[in-house]
Amino acid sequence: AQKVTQAQTEISVVEKEDVTLDCVYETRDTTYYLFWYKQPPSGELVFLIRRNSFDEQNEISGRYSWNFQKSTSSFNFTITASQVVDSAVYFCALSDPYSGGGADGLTFGKGTHLIIQP
Amino acid sequence: ETGVTQSPTHLIKTRGQQVTLRCSSQSGHNTVSWYQQALGQGPQFIFQYYREEENGRGNFPPRFSGLQFPNYSSELNVNALELDDSALYLCASSHEGSETEAFFGQGTRLTVV
Numbered sequence: 732a733q734k735v736t737q738a739q740t741e742i743s744v745v746e747k748e749d750v751t752l753d754c755v756y757e758t759r760d761t762t763y764y765l766f767w768y769k770q771p772p773s774g775e776l777v778f779l780i781r782r783n784s785f786d787e788q789n790e791i792s793g794r795y796s797w798n799f800q801k802s803t804s805s806f807n808f809t810i811t812a813s814q815v816v817d818s819a820v821y822f823c824a825l826s827d828p829y830s831g832g833g834a835d836g837l838t839f840g841k842g843t844h845l846i847i848q849p
Numbered sequence: 850e851t852g853v854t855q856s857p858t859h860l861i862k863t864r865g866q867q868v869t870l871r872c873s874s875q876s877g878h879n880t881v882s883w884y885q886q887a888l889g890q891g892p893q894f895i896f897q898y899y900r901e902e903e904n905g906r907g908n909f910p911p912r913f914s915g916l917q918f919p920n921y922s923s924e925l926n927v928n929a930l931e932l933d934d935s936a937l938y939l940c941a942s943s944h945e946g947s948e949t950e951a952f953f954g955q956g957t958r959l960t961v962v
Contacts, residue, residue, distance in 0.1 A: 775953050776941070777953075835943075
């Protein structure tokens with residue numbers, strides 16, 4: 732069975748601080764995709780990144796960066812120089828091997844509520 | 850803002866009733882997935898539709914059913930509503946066989962009383 736653990740229920744930092752959101756996953760599959768989504772108060776899930784299991788290269792996109800380590804089954808997300816607009820709930824998700832990277836069959840963690848204080 | 854539209858945005862139903870939620874997919878997307886998100890939890894996969902047929906299902910009972918139409922819009926039907934069905938219901942559209950990302954709608958908040 733697949734499982735995603737986001738141990739940090741809530742994180743509160745002051746604006747401009749760096750913050751890392753942890754994600755640990757469990758799967759027996761060798762082919763899978765990992766995702767991060769942002770959920771603002773409006774409710775929709777905003778796609779941030781998808782990474783397939785064969786690509787362990789870290790990625791940076793502006794103030795966002797992701798660290799994928801298969802050895803520890805982790806896919807952590809760092810926001811550099813956080814801003815108030817980053818406040819949201821962030822979800823890490825794991826696909827099954829048949830989804831082809833789409834939105835079906837995703838296993839989500841419980842989410843981390845990130846609060847950026849001005 | 851994505852091109853995925855869900856209706857209604859909020860809904861209140863009584864236990865035992867039936868409900869239909871609707872989702873209009875992003876243009877060019879042929880696959881729709883539905884998720885249930887209880888308060889304070891992550892979304893849980895209900896099922897996916899591709900070419901008007903169910904193409905995968907999570908751990909939900911048969912009273913959760915769906916439809917996909919030729920224009921790729923979709924419905925989620927829930928019969929015999931229970932109090933625990935109160936949740937945010939999200940749909941996501943994507944294109945099967947493509948590496949493009951999936952887009953989620955803003956969800957329908959269902960309250961069962």
